[in-house]
């Protein structure tokens with residue numbers, strides 16, 4: 001949510017910052033802005049809308065200089081107008097500041113600063129930061145110290161980068177709750193909300209932790225804490241290459257990410273499956289395995305798509321590991337008084353590892369002294385670092401705002417955890433080997449499911465003007481129905497609901513008429529006969545059935561207008577395979593409707609605000 005970039009070095013900052021912003025555009029695209037500092041002061045440009053609009057607006061301006069900051073916004077306080085776009089400036093336009101996060105006490109600070117004579121131009125919470133830094137900067141207080149003093153008065157979350165006309169060639173950045181990465185090049189430094197803008201320039205990075213501040217000049221970098229202790233930071237290596245964040249010839253990142261799932265699922269399992277022993281090896285859990293193995297209760301917490309993966313995890317763990325599992329929205333968990341004891345373990349699932357609600361749930365669980373495990377995709381992310389142990393997805397950067405490959409990797413990793421724990425508790429070697437073998441073959445099954453793309457596209461063309469969709473599934477496929485509906489609504493803006501198929505007759509059946517497409521996940525599993533009855537209930541009311549069925553099922557075409565076949569796999573793994581046509585359906589419907597698939601309205605990837 002909001003993307004920040006900063007550059008200090010010997011090259012012109014403008015093209016580096018614009019390219020960097022484009023790589024972060026998935027984090028927000030309401031408005032964008034840039035400030036360049038040179039020996040003569042600060043020059044800036046802002047624009048409503050996407051980064052391309054910013055580029056157009058600076059076409060004729062000469063923003064020259066080798067130090068600068070830039071921002072792409074997802075609005076929290078104040079409409080997405082040009083005046084609300086970042087960077088924000090102080091009264092004298094000496095200080096420019098970009099911010100990701102929310103300043104909670106901004107109203108009080110704004111009144112105080114207004115009383116002192118500061119003049120505000122925007123409706124944002126961020127602008128108070130520029131004025132607060134202005135209060136301290138000057139008269140012997142350098143920018144870094146001024147930022148530090150200002151932040152000591154602030155409540156809320158921030159990742160900020162600040163430039164001052166009084167200190168050419170210097171940037172100061174700080175973090176509390178919103179991620180910031182520092183890229184370490186040769187005589188140049190980069191700052192960004194994640195590694196994507198940095199990786200074309202250098203793979204060496206440091207990750208700022210909460211309460212830390214960094215001062216960067218062309219020659220030197222100094223880290224300290226907001227309470228003024230000088231610290232060292234470990235240099236880490238970015239674990240992916242530039243190609244991982246390119247579109248690779250696809251029209252959209254989402255399509256690329258859907259199509260690369262056979263590979264990303266393979267990557268999630270690499271070195272982790274032990275086929276002979278019929279189990280899994282998960283290095284990240286090794287030291288804390290006992291607390292999972294002997295837990296009396298597992299609570300999985302997550303948001304959105306990751307929450308759907310968690311539901312599938314619940315089914316798997318209860319079936320094969322026989323430990324009671326509860327799944328809770330992180331946003332609810334953090335504000336309830338959840339009952340946790342030392343025998344309960346918490347698993348937090350997050351692609352980005354930065355989702356504010358999930359992070360708060362992690363902190364709440366730790367506060368209550370529970371062991372907390374993380375399942376994250378982004379290496380070095382806050383949740384990955386704050387949990388006691390965990391497993392990375394290794395699915396590579398997910399850039400499309402709608403999560404696809406992360407979901408299938410989350411389910412795959414949950415299956416690996418289930419296999420590992422299940423084998424240590426009750427599953428026989430033979431059963432373990434069967435699961436391991438099916439996992440090994442899962443990438444091929446997914447590749448086969450992707451072959452339905454042309455058929456799914458034709459169905460999408462037929463139904464893309466519908467105003468509502470219903471998705472039904474049972475058992476392991478119920479969360480798949482939820483996920484299919486979420487994908488459709490977020491990128492095509494069609495109202496869609498997912499339901500456990502049998503619940504339909506308790507209400508939603510009233511919605512069904514000849515204009516209602518009903519997507520039913522009807523693969524051949526333990527609930528097959530029941531779901532055929534549910535399909536008949538829809539047909540009797542003239543609903544249009546799009547069935548996701550198992551290859552070789554001849555019966556199903558008697559019940560459905562359209563059948564999309566997917567290959568057979570174990571019931572517990574079917575969500576991975578059955579989700580593929582639903583991702584494609586959402587993608588093609590959205591493209592037929594002319595929607596911006598990678599950057600759907602009102603959304604942003606990595607929801608770092610509550």
Ligand code: F6R
Pocket residue numbers: 303304305306307349350351352353354355358401402403404486487490606607
């Ligand atoms: C939906 C989607 C969101 C995320 C949710 C959690 O396609 O992407 O629902 O799943 O915001 O994000 P993470 O997994 O990063 O915590």
